[in-house]
Amino acid sequence: MSTPRLLRVGWHREHFLSPLLQLVAEDAGKSLQLVECPGGTGDMQVKLKNGEIDVCIALTDALIAGLANGKTDYKLVGRYISSSLRWAITTGKDSKYTEVDQLKGTTFGISRLGSGSQVMASVLSLQQGWGPDEQPKFQVNGQFKPLRDSVNAGDTSVFLWEWFTTKPYVDSGEVRFIGSVYTPWPCWSIAAAPAANKEAVKTFLSKLQPHVIDFDSEASRAGPAIDFVEKTFGQQRTDVEEWLKTVKWEHRLAEVSEAVVRKTLGVLQEAGVVPKEGQQWDMATFVDTDVAKIVESADQIN
Template sequence: MVLRIGYVREHFSSPLLQFAADDAGETFTLVECPSGTGQLISRLTNDEIDVAIALTDPLISGIAKGSEAYKLVGSYVSTPLNWAVITGKNTKYERIEDLNGTTIGISRLGSGSQTMAYVMALQQGWPTDNLLFKVNNDIRGLIDSVNDGSTSAFMWEWFTTKPYQDAGEVRFIGSVPTPWPSWMIAAHPTRAPAQALSTFLQQLSGYVRVFDSKEKREKDDVEFIREKFGYREEDIKAWLATVGYPPDCATIDTKVIEDTLTVLEKAGFIKSPGDGFKVEQFVNPDVARLV
């Protein structure tokens, strides 16, 4: 079986892209999802992909809210994601505090851009039961919305959106790092065979370890990202100084699931059942190892 792997074409995906170039479609094909994790989850649900490399919080919150379209099968990035808080080039907003009570742009319902708005509100002490959102689908829609005034701000990964700030299209007014490691791997519980998934994760782990090595970080990683994404060298090096990958993509830290659920529940984004959440319900035990 050739697995359909959904992903977001960002610098985080570099090891995956290197793996895909060598595999040449023999065991998997890549399906780009430019709108982010909300789109990835939708495509998992609609049988358009078998596997998703997506943001931790929407994946976990989706299962917590009852989705049966996927289970967690692995980990991809072991460090937090730094979300920039982004407003229009000529708006009145100067600080995160100025956004209280305004409409926040998001890519899709259930996306990382939405869950992180709840985390931001929790950090700021705002009530989370009446946050206002406007769906704008993708990065271009989000940028347009903060400049036409239909939203006050949106949240997106810092280095992905920095070129838009450098070009004067938007302004950064702050940032909110995730309280959890940022990327995980999920798969449909029946469409993606356990053996095929295990093989994919084992091979992906090899590419991740090479990319994450000190030797590759000094030169090859910088050149690959610059060629693929056109980022400035200083931005690439700044990002590489902050990011880490797991040595084994088939392992999942139990504490990551527990801590993410705790924060999302405090933010009011999910509600725990009477007997509480059980970590095991989030994971496919035939593929992933809880540690």
Template sequence: MSLRVGYVREHFSSPLLQYAEQDQGKTFTLVECPSGTGQLISRLTENEIDVAIALTDPLISGIAKGSKAYRLVGSYVSTPLNWAVITGVDSKYKSIQDLQDTPIGISRHGSGSQTMAYVMALQQGWDTSKLQFKVNNDIRGLIDSVNDGSTSAFMWEWFTTKPFADAGEVHFIGSVPTPWPSWLIAAHPERAAAETLRTFLQTLSTYVRAFDAPEQRAGADVQFIREKFGYSEADIKAWLETVAYPADCAAIPRKVLTDTLGVLQKAGAIQAEAYNVEDFVDSAIVKLI
């Protein structure tokens, strides 16, 4: 049986999409999750997908909070994610400092948009226990919420939302990069056969390395992203200068787990207690390095 692989259709997914085009559904099928990592985790929990390529922080915080629906099995993007802080076009909120004690829009509880709001609050010195959240499901709901005034702002990846800012639908008031590499791979601990997962990760690594090669970045990557996502060449090239992928998708640096847990604890997103990083991974699949 082929793997059901959940993903978010963004430019980061380009190597995965290239793999899927060649695979043609023989070994895995893609399941789009437009609401982001919160939806990916929900679908893992509800047996709608077997594997999720998702944001580092919600995956780690979910396990820290007791989820048994998945374990980490690999790495996908090794550089930080730059989150734009976004308000409505006529918003009275002109800076990040203005957002204290206001309702922040998120896609779902447990999503990257929520955990990064904690990180933003930590950076600003706010009491994270006083954060207010309003669930708006997806990017369109989030944009509507900042323009109708039901939320003050929301956070989403910079280049994904830049076309909405360029079109005059939203306004950027700042950005907050993640203090960790941005994407990991998780899988249900029982639904996917170990050998099938290993083959998937090994093959994905070849596509990731090809995408990350300098000659591909200079030409073929730009063309692929432009055709798939419609971004301007300038925006694509600017993004490519900021992103890097791991050489081996079946390895996770131990430091990624310890550093992320440390920041999430300081931000108040998870309980302040001792965590064993071995409990976060499926050691039959992934190497901690």
């Protein structure tokens, strides 16, 4: 009798994924295999397309943008974080850029085309009111370190990355913050490849959920969650404490909010990330209803 294949879970090395790491430790290789995706959500999308992973926890906006722009390599199967994400606007330690307004028409570093780093650059442009001739250009740099190297070399003006993941490199003097931008949507969702074993995905969600609820609890936030992130990701304890004040996990994972999908699409349309005209968005394009339940209510952004 053949051994069932492990469910391959794509992840990026960020503190938001702490409950996932705790589940994987408990699973001990019986049903789950972690596959690291250093390039973030764009990397996960490529691995989903190539059949290298079955499911992933990734950025809501990039997942939805990909589906709206015709990707068929995955669908949403759940929600994960209900709060927004703070993206740091980061430049080189000796660069000439000191203010966001100076970035009009410059070249932003991004991890991959369609990634959150590109999507949020377009959202930033929308929020700043930059005109057609002031839109950012993009240079694909791949992973986090090449992005940092690029701003220090002057090849790009800035890049966007999660605030607390970037902060240690600011503290060390490698790069500088010049601002931040927040997502106007719940920032992390769960997606799976159509070919993934749906029962395995359902089981994964049901096993992950109690770990999320526990990590998000008042008791965990008072100490154990801080200890885990500090030890696992090497972040300063004060930074972990500050981060935990800003983040809220979902407690019903196997659901997708239609209101969130449509709100996100609206912002992405205004930012020019997805087509703006003539679209009648069908939720079947975005959600695998064999796994997730579509709910009407919107998630709350903290």
